[in-house]
Amino acid sequence: xxxxxxxxxxxxxxxxxxxxxxxxxxxxxxxxxxxxxxxxxxxxxxxxxxxxxxxxxxxxxxxxxxxxxxxxxxxxxxxxxxxxxxxxxxxxxxxxxxxxxxxxxxxxxxxxxxxxxxxxxxxxxxxxxxxxxxxxxxxxxxxxxxxxxxxxxxxxxxxxxxxxxxxxxxxxxxxxxxxxxxxxxxxxxxxxxxxxxxxxxxxxxxxxxxxxxxxxxxxxxxxxxxxxxxxxxxxxxxxxxxxxxxxxxxxxxxxxxxxxxxxxxxxxxxxxxxxxxxxxxxxxxxxxxxxxxxxxxxxxxxxxxxxxxxxx
Amino acid sequence: xxxxxxxxxxxxxxxxxxxxxxxxxxxxxxxxxxxxxxxxxxxxxxxxxxxxxxxxxxxxxxxxxxxxxxxxxxxxxxxxxxxxxxxxxxxxxx
Numbered sequence: 001x002x003x004x005x006x007x008x009x010x011x012x013x014x015x016x017x018x019x020x021x022x023x024x025x026x027x028x029x030x031x032x033x034x035x036x037x038x039x040x041x042x043x044x045x046x047x048x049x050x051x052x053x054x055x056x057x058x059x060x061x062x063x064x065x066x067x068x069x070x071x072x073x074x075x076x077x078x079x080x081x082x083x084x085x086x087x088x089x090x091x092x093x094x095x096x097x098x099x100x101x102x103x104x105x106x107x108x109x110x111x112x113x114x115x116x117x118x119x120x121x122x123x124x125x126x127x128x129x130x131x132x133x134x135x136x137x138x139x140x141x142x143x144x145x146x147x148x149x150x151x152x153x154x155x156x157x158x159x160x161x162x163x164x165x166x167x168x169x170x171x172x173x174x175x176x177x178x179x180x181x182x183x184x185x186x187x188x189x190x191x192x193x194x195x196x197x198x199x200x201x202x203x204x205x206x207x208x209x210x211x212x213x214x215x216x217x218x219x220x221x222x223x224x225x226x227x228x229x230x231x232x233x234x235x236x237x238x239x240x241x242x243x244x245x246x247x248x249x250x251x252x253x254x255x256x257x258x259x260x261x262x263x264x265x266x267x268x269x270x271x272x273x274x275x276x277x278x279x280x281x282x283x284x285x286x287x288x289x290x291x292x293x294x295x296x297x298x299x300x301x302x303x304x305x306x307x308x309x310x311x312x
Numbered sequence: 313x314x315x316x317x318x319x320x321x322x323x324x325x326x327x328x329x330x331x332x333x334x335x336x337x338x339x340x341x342x343x344x345x346x347x348x349x350x351x352x353x354x355x356x357x358x359x360x361x362x363x364x365x366x367x368x369x370x371x372x373x374x375x376x377x378x379x380x381x382x383x384x385x386x387x388x389x390x391x392x393x394x395x396x397x398x399x400x401x402x403x404x405x406x
Contacts, residue, residue: 022376072356079353083336086319092339093316149336156357295341299317302342 013214018144021087029213032206033143034090035104036215041081042099042106046280048074050114051123059117066163067120073156080149087145100285108266109192111274118171118178118185124164126186126193126231132157133227134197137217146215165234172239179239186235187243191261197224199263228256319368320346322353324360332364340365 005024012019019025048071055071058064082092098104109127114120135157138150171178198204198220210216218226228247235242246259269277317339323332335354340346346365354360374382390396399406 020376022373024376069356072352076353076356079338080336083338086337145336295317298341298345302345305342 044078121167128160142214323364325362
């Protein structure tokens with residue numbers, strides 16, 4: 001019987017059909033998905049902070065409205081993804097607890113600080129650009145609710161990337177000081193953006209099984225290469241350079257050669273040693289604790305009304 | 313007191329003339345708040361003209377384990393499809 005179920009699961013995955021919530025699935029598949037989707041959801045929620053930092057100081061009402069909408073989208077993306085984890089039997093409160101106790105991770109990119117307003121533009125362009133590279137293939141991931149959430153998210157990310165690039169184009173038409181600010185921001189974010197695709201394939205422990213289950217569709221290195229190929233012409237059009245002396249067009253391969261990020265730094269930030277790790281978690285914990293009375297009051301209000309309706 | 317709000321499934325009608333379609337779920341203390349949260353989470357870009365929210369516990373679903381026998385009655389009734397019937401090609405409007 002178990003073999004039968006496993007065979008049916010394998011066949012569904014191999015035929016590019018989707019696994020749906022109440023289908024039988026291997027425990028490892030369920031666990032891998034919960035871990036990956038939760039980590040993704042946490043990244044969206046923590047990702048509100050670096051940009052939220054600039055909402056009150058946006059240089060115009062237009063930029064403030066855009067930034068507010070973008071940060072609200074990140075919250076929405078987190079909620080679509082938490083909703084997907086719940087179809088696998090995960091508990092929302094449990095996931096929040098694991099995040100604020102540091103037992104589940106989020107993308108290390110959000111442990112870097114946003115020092116200038118140009119960072120808002122560069123995050124939209126490069127960080128959201130890298131996220132799009134990662135996420136577009138996930139629209140075809142084998143688990144139905146995750147794939148559907150990714151389709152919604154990808155549609156909205158396009159706005160995120162374009163507003164960032166437009167912001168940078170505006171700054172690049174400004175004073176020398178503004179242009180320098182953009183270049184400085186690109187210099188700081190380029191390597192962390194490349195790290196967003198995860199460690200090199202040779203060191204990526206989860207890739208093989210995830211590819212077989214079609215949870216993951218491309219390897220880390222494939223996606224990183226694609227991102228570099230996409231970003232170079234955009235940098236040229238903008239008039240900035242990437243801080244990598246090895247980056248150059250390779251006629252033979254038809255793509256760019258480029259250097260490797262500092263993987264020691266990557267692991268150091270993953271393990272909690274980044275500039276903002278503590279601050280991000282402390283902020284999330286405070287928001288959760290400060291919001292407790294709202295959750296309790298709303299639940300009490302709902303319970304009171306239910307009693308009244310029951311009595312009437 | 314438990315602060316965990318119940319789960320609601322959300323259905324959105326994209327525009328007039330279309331069915332409501334399931335789009336996901338959310339937590340809310342009551343139906344009214346579920347509707348408001350659904351508006352903010354699932355229709356930030358005019359994706360809907362009408363929303364239904366249903367307590368997740370109120371949904372009864374067919375079991376995936378018995379999906380083959382459950383849908384078997386329709387399996388062997390090919391005569392329910394118009395293509396089952398051979399009609400000469402020169403007969404119009406059929």
